[in-house]
Amino acid sequence: MLVPNPSAGSQDSAQLNLQAATLSPPESSSQIITKSQTGNLKPRRFPGFHLYSTCHPLQALHAGLVSPEPRTYSQAVLILEWYAAMDNEFQSLLKNETWSLCSLPLDKNVVPYKWVFKLKRRPDGSIERHKARLVAIGYLQRSGIDFLETFSPVIKPSTVRIVFALAISFQWDIWQLNVSNAFLYGLLEEEVYMSQPKGFVDPVHPHFVCKLHKSIYGLKQAPRA
DSSP states (O other), X not given: OOOOOHHHHHHHHHHHHHHHHHHSOOOOOOOOOXXXXXXXXXXXXXXXXXXXXXXXXXXXXXXXXXXXXXXSHHHHTTSHHHHHHHHHHHHHHHHTTOXXXXXXXXXXXXXXXXXXXXXXXXXXXXXXXXXXXXXXXXXXXXXXXXXXXXXXXXXXXXXXXXXXXXXXXXXXXXXXXXXTXXXXXXXXXXXXXXXOOTTOOOSSOTTOEEEXXXXXXXXXXXXXX
């Protein structure tokens, strides 16, 4: 009869523990360091929140959700502030004699339009005013019919630096001038016809088009004019 040896069992158990220790991966002495511990965190961006705004991001986000910028006329006409902005833009165009209504000649092209809406904000993120702009869709213009020359002379940065250097040397006064609706003062040489804006169509002549006398935003020749 075989009698179990207790010392042998303890030796086998010790061997098993030794093998398990050798097979298990060693514990790493290095610790994981997160960005929050090092302070290397990038600020979160919120819609409608300017990088240099002094208001809270949630306030700016709330302001953007309360009065978002519409993308179409159908969305803007439902909000009183945006409709008032469109009416102000339309009245300024009429006051400036930007166009006159007439029937479309057979050999002419009609340039469509688009309303562009933009919220003007103060430095603290609050809404200053609602801005609506009537823009012509210039990429549908046809060369030789709607536009001819489009080159626009632009001042070079080096010229500006020279003027500033002369002003400092001779102690000249420098004045800054901002022209409101600057593009609407250029006279057009070509015959350009645009559709009447929706919501402001003349009830007496609903099928007439706008013959542009002055440039409007979006035209290919607007910067040159």
